[in-house]
Amino acid sequence: MAIRNIILEGDPMLRKKSKPVRQVNDHIRETMQDMVETMRQHEGVGLAAPQVGVMRRMFVAEPVPDEVYYMINPEILEQDGSQTGEEGCLSVPDLEGVVERPQHIKIRALDLDGNEQSYDFEDFHARVMCHEYDHLDGVLYIDKATETYDPQERYEELQKEYEEKNKELRKKLEEDGAISVEE
Numbered sequence: 019m020a021i022r023n024i025i026l027e028g029d030p031m032l033r034k035k036s037k038p039v040r041q042v043n044d045h046i047r048e049t050m051q052d053m054v055e056t057m058r059q060h061e062g063v064g065l066a067a068p069q070v071g072v073m074r075r076m077f078v079a080e081p082v083p084d085e086v087y088y089m090i091n092p093e094i095l096e097q098d099g100s101q102t103g104e105e106g107c108l109s110v111p112d113l114e115g116v117v118e119r120p121q122h123i124k125i126r127a128l129d130l131d132g133n134e135q136s137y138d139f140e141d142f143h144a145r146v147m148c149h150e151y152d153h154l155d156g157v158l159y160i161d162k163a164t165e166t167y168d169p170q171e172r173y174e175e176l177q178k179e180y181e182e183k184n185k186e187l188r189k190k191l192e193e194d195g196a197i198s199v200e201e
């Protein structure tokens with residue numbers, strides 16, 4: 019296995035529609051294993067083939083640790099409900115955004131053996147699959163996000179908020195005599 023380079027937003031390859039995989043062979047399997055390794059190296063939860071310059075309809079996803087999905091020629095058969103949450107993308111580093119996604123999807127894809135599988139996903143799993151699926155059509159989450167921000171800046175803002183709140187809390191706790199110092 020090998021770590022692949024991840025293409026960043028701005029490269030026209032990320033905006034193209036990928037072509038179906040014609041045959042699930044060793045080359046495809048090796049590419050997908052490389053994608054898993056690359057995704058893990060970057061602490062991502064999903065990676066689509068066009069992100070590593072392979073313009074084929076396939077992606078890998080690991081929404082929770084050690085639960086890896088290999089999706090080849092995926093098709094979203096059903097989607098319903100809606101959820102709003104935060105997303106990031108390995109092709110758009112140092113940014114996060116708020117995106118609306120379906121609450122539930124039914125997706126069909128070929129696995130690494132070329133067998134057809136269908137899955138029902140909800141919540142975060144559904145979000146990850148929709149995000150990766152979009153990559154195959156040249157769509158990035160930032161196209162759909164209602165808001166994007168730098169998580170580092172957001173963290174600094176939050177730290178300031180916490181600090182203010184802690185000052186108030188501390189005062190209140192002291193007034194109540196609720197603070198005890200262990201010697």
Ligand code: NI
Nearest residue numbers: 106107108109
């Ligand atoms: Ni992405």
